[in-house]
Amino acid sequence: MKGEVAIRDLGIGDVDALVDLYQHLNAGDAPPSPEAVLAVFAHPGLRHFGVFDGEALIASCNLAVIPNLTRGGGSYGVIENVVTHADHRGRGHSQTVVRHAIEEAWKVACYKVVLTTGRKDPAVWAFYERCGFDAGDKRAFVIRR
Template sequence: MSTEVAIRDLGVDDVDALLALYQHLNAGDAPPSPEAVRRVFAHPGLRHFGRFDGAQLIASCNLAVIPNLTRGGRSYGVIENVVTHADHRGQGHGQAVIRHAIAQAWAMDAYKVVLTTSRKDPAVWAFYERCGFSSSDKRAFVIRAPAAG
């Protein structure tokens, strides 16, 4: 690893590196259209963070900060698409990018941050608990769109 490890916001210029990193999250995912990329990066309240080792993107997550009318009008955050390059796992990069996203949510006056995972591996759950998340606070339910017919 180089000595220059940094976390920063990702933008449209980082899409190729981000999509390559996402192959370590969901191998074989179809790439988004250029229009989808533009929509995602233009969406207010949605930020993508990347941890770089020199010029290489090695970990990422995104944070959506959602306006809210409960909790005194304080927003809440949702972290998704947490991924670390397979060659860099177990070195604290994923935890660093998640902690960065959480700090950004607190800076935007969010009252909570939610993260869900489809992973069934207890080691993954323990990782999120080390990042400060609790699995006993809420229960998540998911519904997926029906397959296009």
């Protein structure tokens, strides 16, 4: 390990490291435009969290808090883009960042947190269950353009 492992909110100054880390999620993705970066980091209710080993960003996820009119007006959270650098996998960093995002959702009174994954690997599903998610609670449907 290079340095002390810490978790914090990511800001616009972390974009280059985050885009590089996303290559470990979706290799070959085109980088976002500067306009997209500004829009994402200005979006209310959207936060990005990062786990750092010293100065190196090694794991991340984001949390969108969605206002809602059901459940007494309780918001809900959506976690996406969970990724750990390939050189740092198997050490609990993704679990750290996911659990941090869940705790942040509870702090703003979300009544639930949802996470979807495109991975078909049962080990990945088991990982999310260890983080507290219930795969049998809801069914997700996706449509892509």
